[in-house]
Amino acid sequence: MAQQSLDFYSQPPKKTIKAEAKAETPPTALGEQEKKERKRRVFPPEAPENLPPSYFVSASYDGHQRKAVVKLYEPESGNIYFWYDNTGHKPYCLTNLSERELKKIERLMTHPGFDHFETTVKFNPLLDRKMQVTKIVASDPLAIGGKPQGTIRDIIPEDFPKTSPSMASAEEAKVWEARIKYYQCYIYDKQFLPGMIFEVKNGNLIPTILEQTEKIVEQMKTIFPEATPQELEYLTEWARLLEYPAPKFRRTAIDIEVYAPISTRVPDPREAAYPIICISMYTSDNQKKVMLLKREGVREGNEHLPADVKLEYYDTEEKLLKAVFEVLWEYPFIITFNGDDFDLRYLAHRALNLGMRRNEIPIEVGRRVCLLRYGVHIDLYKFFFNRSIQIYAFSNRYRDVTLDDVGNAIIGVEKIKLEKAFGDLTYTELAKYCLRDSEITFKLTSAEDELAMKLILVLARISSMPMEDVSRQGVSRWIRNFMHREHRKRNMLIPNPEDILAQKGKTTTTAIIKGKKYKGAIVVEPTPGVHFNVAVMDFPSLYPSIIKVWNLGYQSILCPHPECRSNIVPGTTHWVCTRERALESLLIGSLRDLRVRWYKLKAKDKALPAELRSWYKITQGALKVILNASYGVFGADSFDLYCPPVAEATAAIGRHSITQILGRAEQLGIQVLYGDTDSLFLKNPSKEQVEELVRWTEHELKMSIDMEKIYRYAVFSSRKKNYLGVLEDGTVDVKGLTGKKKHVPFFIKNAFNQMKERLARVKNPADFEAAKKDIASIVRERYTRLKRREWQNMDELAFHVVLGDDLHRYTKTTPQHVKAAKMLEESGVEIRAGDLISFVKTVREPHVKPVELATKNEVDVDKYIAYLHSTFDQVLDALGLSFDEIIGLTKLERFLG
DNA sequence: GCGGACTGCTTACCT
DNA sequence: ACAGGTAAGCAGTCCGCG
Numbered sequence: 001m002a003q004q005s006l007d008f009y010s011q012p013p014k015k016t017i018k019a020e021a022k023a024e025t026p027p028t029a030l031g032e033q034e035k036k037e038r039k040r041r042v043f044p045p046e047a048p049e050n051l052p053p054s055y056f057v058s059a060s061y062d063g064h065q066r067k068a069v070v071k072l073y074e075p076e077s078g079n080i081y082f083w084y085d086n087t088g089h090k091p092y093c094l095t096n097l098s099e100r101e102l103k104k105i106e107r108l109m110t111h112p113g114f115d116h117f118e119t120t121v122k123f124n125p126l127l128d129r130k131m132q133v134t135k136i137v138a139s140d141p142l143a144i145g146g147k148p149q150g151t152i153r154d155i156i157p158e159d160f161p162k163t164s165p166s167m168a169s170a171e172e173a174k175v176w177e178a179r180i181k182y183y184q185c186y187i188y189d190k191q192f193l194p195g196m197i198f199e200v201k202n203g204n205l206i207p208t209i210l211e212q213t214e215k216i217v218e219q220m221k222t223i224f225p226e227a228t229p230q231e232l233e234y235l236t237e238w239a240r241l242l243e244y245p246a247p248k249f250r251r252t253a254i255d256i257e258v259y260a261p262i263s264t265r266v267p268d269p270r271e272a273a274y275p276i277i278c279i280s281m282y283t284s285d286n287q288k289k290v291m292l293l294k295r296e297g298v299r300e301g302n303e304h305l306p307a308d309v310k311l312e313y314y315d316t317e318e319k320l321l322k323a324v325f326e327v328l329w330e331y332p333f334i335i336t337f338n339g340d341d342f343d344l345r346y347l348a349h350r351a352l353n354l355g356m357r358r359n360e361i362p363i364e365v366g367r368r369v370c371l372l373r374y375g376v377h378i379d380l381y382k383f384f385f386n387r388s389i390q391i392y393a394f395s396n397r398y399r400d401v402t403l404d405d406v407g408n409a410i411i412g413v414e415k416i417k418l419e420k421a422f423g424d425l426t427y428t429e430l431a432k433y434c435l436r437d438s439e440i441t442f443k444l445t446s447a448e449d450e451l452a453m454k455l456i457l458v459l460a461r462i463s464s465m466p467m468e469d470v471s472r473q474g475v476s477r478w479i480r481n482f483m484h485r486e487h488r489k490r491n492m493l494i495p496n497p498e499d500i501l502a503q504k505g506k507t508t509t510t511a512i513i514k515g516k517k518y519k520g521a522i523v524v525e526p527t528p529g530v531h532f533n534v535a536v537m538d539f540p541s542l543y544p545s546i547i548k549v550w551n552l553g554y555q556s557i558l559c560p561h562p563e564c565r566s567n568i569v570p571g572t573t574h575w576v577c578t579r580e581r582a583l584e585s586l587l588i589g590s591l592r593d594l595r596v597r598w599y600k601l602k603a604k605d606k607a608l609p610a611e612l613r614s615w616y617k618i619t620q621g622a623l624k625v626i627l628n629a630s631y632g633v634f635g636a637d638s639f640d641l642y643c644p645p646v647a648e649a650t651a652a653i654g655r656h657s658i659t660q661i662l663g664r665a666e667q668l669g670i671q672v673l674y675g676d677t678d679s680l681f682l683k684n685p686s687k688e689q690v691e692e693l694v695r696w697t698e699h700e701l702k703m704s705i706d707m708e709k710i711y712r713y714a715v716f717s718s719r720k721k722n723y724l725g726v727l728e729d730g731t732v733d734v735k736g737l738t739g740k741k742k743h744v745p746f747f748i749k750n751a752f753n754q755m756k757e758r759l760a761r762v763k764n765p766a767d768f769e770a771a772k773k774d775i776a777s778i779v780r781e782r783y784t785r786l787k788r789r790e791w792q793n794m795d796e797l798a799f800h801v802v803l804g805d806d807l808h809r810y811t812k813t814t815p816q817h818v819k820a821a822k823m824l825e826e827s828g829v830e831i832r833a834g835d836l837i838s839f840v841k842t843v844r845e846p847h848v849k850p851v852e853l854a855t856k857n858e859v860d861v862d863k864y865i866a867y868l869h870s871t872f873d874q875v876l877d878a879l880g881l882s883f884d885e886i887i888g889l890t891k892l893e894r895f896l897g
Numbered sequence: 898g899c900g901g902a903c904t905g906c907t908t909a910c911c912t
Numbered sequence: 913a914c915a916g917g918t919a920a921g922c923a924g925t926c927c928g929c930g
Binding site: 396514520521523538542543628676677678679720721722735736737738740741742743801802804805810812813815817818 | 905906907908909910911912
Binding site: 387388474475476477479511512513516517518519520521522523543628629630631632633634635636637638639647650651676677719720721722736738741812813814815816867870874 | 913914915916917918919920921922923924
């Protein structure tokens with residue numbers, strides 16, 4: 001099926017070569033074009049009356065048919081089918097005005113998009129009571145909102161007092177739920193769950209029920225025997241979303257290369273002024289293909305590509321584009337790395353520049369995204385850029401969000417390093433380079449049992465979002481959307497942010513950091529030195545547990561009931577509702593329980609088949625991402641349910657919990673070496689002491705506490721968030737020390753890693769003496785090499801600092817990496833926010849130079865020695881070593897400086 | 898005019 | 913567009929100093 005359309009262009013290349021890319025479409029091609037047009041008219045394929053089980057992967061609004069449309073992925077055929085709403089669902093928003101009042105608003109009644117009113121009752125969680133609202137139904141989502149002016153959501157508050165001077169209602173006019181995207185509104189109302197399996201039966205979209213999976217879902221009752229019926233409802237709902245199986249994703253990665261005359265500048269995809277000379281693809285059905293544009297004077301190249309790589313030559317750019325467009329009409333999932341801002345955008349604009357018609361182009365170009373008219377486009381750059389994904393799903397394994405760095409870290413494949421400009425490459429060199437990029441992009445989605453694809457699927461299910469959206473947006477959108485879904489499911493009015501804030505916007509604690517809204521977590525002062533047998537205990541998912549146990553949420557904090565006012569959060573003046581459970585408390589609490597008591601265990605269960613275990617591993621990872629952010633969003637003013645007292649209360653209860661347990665540990669005679677937020681480091685505690693602490697915490701604080709790990713020994717300095725711990729198996733945990741930070745020059749990092757390896761081999765206090773000597777010689781060796789200027793190349797000495805902002809926005813100070821970046825810019829390199837700047841420290845003003853421009857003899861060796869000094873000091877003083885003594889500086893020399 | 902004490906800015910990290 | 917807390921280095925400012 002894929003081949004049929006592709007093979008048309010797989011003919012051997014014609015030998016006549018036209019270098020000019022803008023050649024007109026030859027008249028002979030018109031017949032073919034017409035044939036294609038006809039094919040396009042029945043395309044994309046509408047779902048048949050009956051469609052076998054298929055995955056709900058995306059939803060959008062079809063402006064022509066004025067209907068919601070769902071993209072269904074049928075994994076057997078590997079095709080996408082479109083299912084159009086057949087229920088007559090329409091866009092709407094809600095208002096407190098009555099139909100009678102609304103009818104007086106002229107601009108509303110004459111609005112072309114206005115359809116009709118419906119009066120209905122909703123539960124208002126802020127007021128804790130039911131209220132009558134009017135649904136204003138429209139024929140087009142743009143009539144409600146989404147345009148700068150003249151939309152229904154703006155008209156009502158603008159015109160109501162004017163058109164109704166009699167003030168029939170004393171309240172001000174309010175509009176709710178007018179900013180929800182239409183397709184999301186549709187998903188919530190229909191209770192369609194994206195990522196789940198559906199069938200089309202007699203034209204209707206019906207969820208597929210898998211008996212086997214439902215049996216597991218039913219088990220929740222026995223796994224959580226203490227859960228209330230209400231809690232069980234949430235546990236079951238989540239479990240169903242997380243237990244249903246994932247499909248194989250038929251997909252292809254794509255990468256394009258553009259011929260640009262100035263090699264330091266990335267060509268502007270909006271102009272698309274230069275020809276596309278190479279396109280590669282790497283597919284899940286194991287096809288590797290490179291399509292090249294024939295150009296004058298370009299050689300074939302001597303080396304050859306692997307036998308399974310298909311090379312195709314095109315004599316015009318149009319033919320090349322048409323060939324890649326066939327692929328975009330064909331594959332259900334298209335994977336790119338930065339396709340939103342480059343590859344797909346360039347392809348679309350280039351095609352328009354070459355005179356192709358819009359309906360021939362399978363790309364929908366948006367302001368910030370590029371979507372596909374047929375399949376689902378996943379831009380991995382956006383996905384891997386997501387901080388939560390970077391930190392929690394990939395444990396900070398990649399530092400720099402580039403294809404090279406991510407590829408290297410996740411799958412161990414690097415980009416091909418080019419020594420020549422694109423224009424000077426042979427066809428095979430270009431093909432190899434381009435194919436490597438597609439290969440990395442594809443493998444990023446296939447690594448670890450298709451982790452990335454499945455993660456996106458699970459997150460789509462949790463958040464009720466299309467796969468395209470969930471892969472591009474941040475964790476606060478994911479959380480917001482499942483909150484919205486649950487509001488709609490329970491007939492709750494979704495409050496406006498300004499109303500939450502007006503009632504519950506004040507915080508009562510003072511932050512330690514200037515400019516922050518409230519006080520955060522406690523860090524226990526560490527006890528400096530080397531300590532053997534250190535037990536690390538922690539509260540698993542502390543903040544989500546607090547949200548569950550203390551019933552926190554925007555509706556429960558500072559609730560309107562007088563009898564709840566005595567239920568005070570320790571350390572604050574806030575009270576919490578005792579009458580009704582908050583939605584957040586139930587949703588986040590049940591997710592936490594599922595992760596800790598089901599998915600984490602299943603992920604490690606060797607009795608399960610490997611495939612299933614891997615799915616559980618991915619699922620628990622997705623839950624971790626959500627849970628880790630579930631407290632922070634309440635303190636983020638960008639979050640739709642922003643409620644600072646909820647965040648403040650959560651942190652306050654966290655402080656209360658750790659302070660209580662600290663006191664209990666002291667009573668039990670346990671020495672606490674350190675602690676941070678939700679953890680305690682105990683020096684050589686007895687089994688009984690630990691058991692008592694666990695029992696007491698569960699009884700008194702109603703929270704679980706775990707023995708997370710035991711360090712054979714741990715090294716603390718007096719610095720908080722800075723330590724090193726060695727596990728029984730020799731693994732070394734390094735936290736916060738300079739030697740592990742990504743900006744540190746490799747020359748110093750390397751010495752630090754040598755020390756780490758040496759420390760891993762220390763088993764008992766006696767071993768330390770020999771280790772100390774070895775560590776001293778590691779330091780001494782680095783010191784003398786610096787003094788003698790013995791380093792391999794300048795890269796070893798480079799600091800690597802991310803440019804947080806565009807250069808001209810540094811107005812207050814000019815940090816070193818900014819100075820270096822400015823020098824680079826002057827040498828003609830394009831510099832943007834987010835770039836990693838590599839520089840070395842030099843003797844002469846301004847004491848920095850980009851590593852590319854620096855030479856050996858201008859390096860400020862003493863600065864590097866000072867850096868080596870401070871990096872090692874963090875560990876040395878705990879070991880009873882002194883940097884100065886190691887390098888043999890006498891006291892007098894030190895005194896003289 | 899210069900250096901030390903200080904504050905603020907910036908980045909990277911921890912939980 | 914998740915939060916606050918901590919470390920570190922450097923830039924910039926203020927003040928004293930005949």
